[in-house]
Amino acid sequence: MRNQFETVRELYAKNVIPSYGRFDLVLSHGVGSHVFDVSGRRYLDLGGGIAVCSLGHAHRAITEALAEQSKKLIHVSNLYFTEPQGRLAAELIQHIAPGKVFFSNSGAEANEGLFKLARKFGHDEGRFEVLTAVNSFHGRTLAGIAATGQDKVKKGFEPIMPGFRHIPYNDLAAARAALSPTTAAIMIEGVQGEGGVTPATPEYLLGLRALCDEKKLLLLMDGVQDGYFRTGQFQSFQRILEGVPGGEKFLPDCISMAKSLGGGFPIGAFWVRAPYQDLLGPGTHASTFGGTPLACAVALKILEVVRAEKLADNARHLGAWLKQELARLAASYPHVIKNVRGLGFIIGFELAPDIAKLPGDPARLQSARFVDLLHAAGLLAIPAGANVLRLLPPLNLRREDAAEGIAIIESVVKKLA
Numbered sequence: 389m390r391n392q393f394e395t396v397r398e399l400y401a402k403n404v405i406p407s408y409g410r411f412d413l414v415l416s417h418g419v420g421s422h423v424f425d426v427s428g429r430r431y432l433d434l435g436g437g438i439a440v441c442s443l444g445h446a447h448r449a450i451t452e453a454l455a456e457q458s459k460k461l462i463h464v465s466n467l468y469f470t471e472p473q474g475r476l477a478a479e480l481i482q483h484i485a486p487g488k489v490f491f492s493n494s495g496a497e498a499n500e501g502l503f504k505l506a507r508k509f510g511h512d513e514g515r516f517e518v519l520t521a522v523n524s525f526h527g528r529t530l531a532g533i534a535a536t537g538q539d540k541v542k543k544g545f546e547p548i549m550p551g552f553r554h555i556p557y558n559d560l561a562a563a564r565a566a567l568s569p570t571t572a573a574i575m576i577e578g579v580q581g582e583g584g585v586t587p588a589t590p591e592y593l594l595g596l597r598a599l600c601d602e603k604k605l606l607l608l609m610d611g612v613q614d615g616y617f618r619t620g621q622f623q624s625f626q627r628i629l630e631g632v633p634g635g636e637k638f639l640p641d642c643i644s645m646a647k648s649l650g651g652g653f654p655i656g657a658f659w660v661r662a663p664y665q666d667l668l669g670p671g672t673h674a675s676t677f678g679g680t681p682l683a684c685a686v687a688l689k690i691l692e693v694v695r696a697e698k699l700a701d702n703a704r705h706l707g708a709w710l711k712q713e714l715a716r717l718a719a720s721y722p723h724v725i726k727n728v729r730g731l732g733f734i735i736g737f738e739l740a741p742d743i744a745k746l747p748g749d750p751a752r753l754q755s756a757r758f759v760d761l762l763h764a765a766g767l768l769a770i771p772a773g774a775n776v777l778r779l780l781p782p783l784n785l786r787r788e789d790a791a792e793g794i795a796i797i798e799s800v801v802k803k804l805a
């Protein structure tokens with residue numbers, strides 16, 4: 389008799405467009421920071437669905453909010469007002485600064501809205517160009533791949549949408565030199581996620597703000613992956629600029645969000661600072677499913693839990709502990725782990741360039757082969773590029789789960805040393 393694993397694999401092979409490189413796991417359910425495959429095997433999920441499962445799996449607050457709101461109103465369209473959308477916008481603004489919010493369904497869609505806003509902003513002066521960073525990631529739509537500073541996402545989809553150019557990250561002089569008369573905005577991630585977990589320096593953030601002020605450009609921040617309390621603050625720039633002179637005055641003009649906001653229920657959003665908050669007037673932008681009462685009720689409930697349980701502090705402190713433990717492994721096994729980067733619960737560890745004992749097809753990336761070993765040892769983590777592994781755990785990760793994660797990683801690293 390065929391097992392469930394083979395059956396599901398076959399359903400995908402026959403029916404699902406093969407656009408993803410999937411790992412050989414068929415997952416069926418989860419609880420807290422653990423998930424189970426169809427054979428009942430348990431895995432510690434330190435990937436968090438790529439920074440999405442902010443409260444882990446099967447959290448009661450989420451399932452109850454979904455159930456309660458679905459009994460009242462799931463969707464009515466944005467032709468009408470609903471309370472949860474208005475309340476959620478107000479809550480998000482409270483964590484940033486005066487402005488307004490638009491709701492979407494995904495990170496790419498949130499960024500699309502910001503690209504449109506940048507074009508509207510520059511339109512009457514003939515400015516439309518958005519500069520983004522080398523190694524950035526901004527989504528898989530046509531504008532998203534044009535904005536993303538990685539060739540691999542663009543290949544085969546030419547001609548690439550005009551209006552985007554890439555600048556080296558953390559290089560202020562390069563940003564200034566790249567400006568053209570048509571530049572309208574600069575977009576960056578506070579911590580590059582897909583690009584390998586690289587935080588912006590405080591000088592870069594402050595310098596970009598000054599440059600954008602001087603040249604009348606919008607400073608857009610993509611907070612889709614690194615945002616939502618993951619670094620210990622609501623947005624990563626707030627964490628990066630802690631205690632930095634002048635840092636308290638820093639504000640981008642717009643921020644995109646998604647992923648953790650809905651804990652797994654799809655919701656995205658972008659915040660626009662007060663002076664530009666009404667640029668997208670009636671009829672200029674829309675999304676059928678953007679900000680449904682159901683999505684917003686779930687997001688409101690998650691915010692409540694994050695606050696009540698001080699999960700930003702948890703991400704900050706337990707993240708520091710994870711990073712410290714990984715640094716210990718890097719010091720003990722430098723031929724396996726080269727270095728460790730990140731803030732709070734967005735952590736990357738870079739593998740040494742050629743790990744001789746790493747099994748698997750050498751044609752596959754080292755990071756993917758390392759993840760295979762972690763899976764075999766009972767842990768989910770996310771590759772970022774060829775040599776970096778990412779940990780993006782639930783914000784409510786427990787100390788014992790973090791310790792389990794380090795023990796598993798150490799067991800894998802030891803075998804490769």
Ligand SMILES: Cc1ncc(COP(=O)(O)O)c(C=O)c1O
Nearest residue numbers: 494495496525526527581612613
């Ligand atoms: C920084 C960043 N921006 C945008 C996106 C795209 O988000 P989505 O996959 O929800 O469209 C991602 C996804 O990984 C991301 O990490």
